[in-house]
């Protein structure tokens with residue numbers, strides 16, 4: 001690390017507001033719901049649907065969407081394995097700030113490499129990280145092709161496209177698996193809402 005010496009002189013500052021204080025005030029926990037899956041599997045649709053459902057219940061929730069982050073914070077990054085790793089690292093660090101603030105944070109990123117997702121998980125306390133595998137066969141994603149990207153990947157106009165010319169490693173032990181080729185969007189969102197209620201992320 002180029003600034004290892006400088007890092008030695010940086011100290012963590014402690015908030016006077018405890019995590020439990022926020023939980024009691026907000027009546028819900030802060031956590032990260034990490035949605036991983038192929039392009040077109042349904043990550044964004046599900047995230048924004050849950051954000052709306054939670055908002056209607058007066059729960060603080062916010063979506064950090066991979067596409068949107070790549071317009072700002074991550075605009076300098078492409079799709080090589082190294083750039084994806086940095087994309088995921090920065091996004092996870094940003095999400096951690098939201099979680100510390102007590103917000104239910106939905107992060108939808110293809111995040112194709114297991115090692116990168118595991119590194120993200122390691123940033124969070126046990127129970128604060130909910131990995132959701134948004135599972136959908138490649139041929140169904142390709143048929144949906146909501147942005148016409150698979151077509152471009154097949155002609156070679158887009159290189160290193162996940163599922164076509166770059167790998168996707170499915171999670172081994174995600175907290176939730178959502179099968180979006182056999183469910184409606186509403187059913188998929190409800191599956192995550194049910195998890196939040198069952199494990200008391202929501203108090204009422």
Ligand SMILES: Nc1ncnc2c1ncn2[C@@H]1O[C@H](COP(=O)(O)OS(=O)(=O)O)[C@@H](OP(=O)(O)O)[C@H]1O
Pocket residue numbers: 038039040043044066067070079083084085087088108109110111112147149158159160161162
């Ligand atoms: N080469 C390549 N591979 C995959 N995806 C591509 C590529 N080029 C552009 N896009 C568009 O970028 C979105 C994926 O960005 P992410 O930040 O989620 O990707 S990653 O987590 O860093 O792998 C992805 O969004 P979603 O379709 O919502 O998944 C695509 O719209």
Ligand SMILES: Nc1ncnc2c1ncn2[C@@H]1O[C@H](COP(=O)(O)OP(=O)(O)O)[C@@H](O)[C@H]1O
Pocket residue numbers: 037038039040041042043044045046108144146179180181183184185186188
């Ligand atoms: N159960 C489901 N959950 C989420 N999306 C679904 C589902 N069934 C069909 N879809 C459709 O699949 C597409 C998924 O696109 P999108 O949410 O942009 O995926 P991603 O963010 O993973 O690229 C949308 O057109 C959506 O309406």
